[in-house]
Structures are given as structure tokens and as C-alpha cells.
Amino acid sequence: xxxxxxxxxxxxxxxxxxxxxxxxxxxxxxxxxxxxxxxxxxxxxxxxxxxxxxxxxxxxxxxxxxxxxxxxxxxxxxxxxxxxxxxxxxxxxxxxxxxxxxxxxxxxxxxxxxxxxxxxxxxxxxxxxxxxxxxxxxxxxxxxxxxxxxxxxxxxxxxxxxxxxxxxxxxxxxxxxxxxxxxxxxxxxxxxxxxxxxxxxxxxxxxxxxxxx
Numbered sequence: 169x170x171x172x173x174x175x176x177x178x179x180x181x182x183x184x185x186x187x188x189x190x191x192x193x194x195x196x197x198x199x200x201x202x203x204x205x206x207x208x209x210x211x212x213x214x215x216x217x218x219x220x221x222x223x224x225x226x227x228x229x230x231x232x233x234x235x236x237x238x239x240x241x242x243x244x245x246x247x248x249x250x251x252x253x254x255x256x257x258x259x260x261x262x263x264x265x266x267x268x269x270x271x272x273x274x275x276x277x278x279x280x281x282x283x284x285x286x287x288x289x290x291x292x293x294x295x296x297x298x299x300x301x302x303x304x305x306x307x308x309x310x311x312x313x314x315x316x317x318x319x320x321x322x323x324x325x326x327x328x329x330x331x332x333x334x335x336x337x338x339x340x341x342x343x344x345x346x347x348x349x350x351x352x353x354x355x356x357x358x359x360x361x362x363x364x365x366x367x368x369x370x371x372x373x374x375x376x377x378x379x380x381x
Contacts, residue, residue, distance in 0.1 A: 217253075
């Protein structure tokens, strides 16, 4: 996530920076393996923690990915091999190295949601009955995002193109949710405060910058 005390970075630049970070970490890990190191999940995690800590200390990467480095370090130190740091870096590389503008709207939304879930967010696609009642899953997660299944299905055509706004309920850090969506070139606009969170709307390109109905 971006440091909100600084001017917002261009989403395309941030995506490129994340891709570069992941690529460098994976190359360093591959070189370590060739030399006979990082041969177990524990050793692999320890190597990546040390590599990221050094990169953080030496400020090797732009500020746009500083929070991502901190999150990876915290995850690795807390969970050890169970953090699956290499797999997370591989996911970052796959999702950020391609040209997002050339992917379908639904593809970009899917990857944005996977990014949030990798960051520990709860997520549910709710039935219309659950949506009307405002029922949210009780997982104990600090952050979560929820959408009505019927509305989500109606908002994307058979080619994966986003054709109409989708309402999303967000619990926790709505600014972080908006930032991740922005990185994947999706506009998420706040529309209301809720007793237990925030209501946002995912807008198709044609609606970006226009007034909501």
C-alpha cells in the first residue's frame, strides 16, 4: 500500500516498481539456490527476510513499494516458512509484469481481489438475501470486502468487460482497498459510510470522473 503522507504515485509506476522488486528478490533466491543455499522452506524464508531487510535498509527500491517490503518482512518474521514468501513474490511478478491495460476488466478485478486476500483481507460474494440483511462473515479479519453476487454478475459481460457500477462494502482500511484497486486500473469511489464500514462503488471506464446517479 502507498504511504498516504506522500503524494500518490502513478498506478502504472507502482505496478512496475512491484514487478521489479519481486523480480530482483526471485533472481537473488535463484542465485542462492545455485550456490547450494536456501534448500529448505525455512532456509528460503530466512534468505528472503535477510534480502528484504537489506534492501529496506539500503533503500534499494522506490518509496512506492516501501509498505509492501514492510508487509513481507512482517509476514515472514511472524509465520516463518508458512508465510510462503516465494509464492507471494511469484504472484506479484506474474500479476505486475504484464500490461494490465491489455487485460480484461474482470481479469484485473480478479487479480486485485487476490492481492487483497494475499494481504490478509476477508472476502465474500453474498446472496441477495445476505446482502439485504447486511450480513458479513465473522472471520475475525481486520479488513474485508463484500459484494452481492447478482450485482457482480450483471456488471460484467461475457467478454469480461465492466459495463455498470458495482457496490462494494468494505470493512477496515478503505483507503488501502482503493489503492489496490487503483494499482489494477480500477476506480473505486466512496459513496457512503456504514455502521460497520464503508460503501464504495467500482466504476467502469465510462463512469470514471463522472457524477454518480
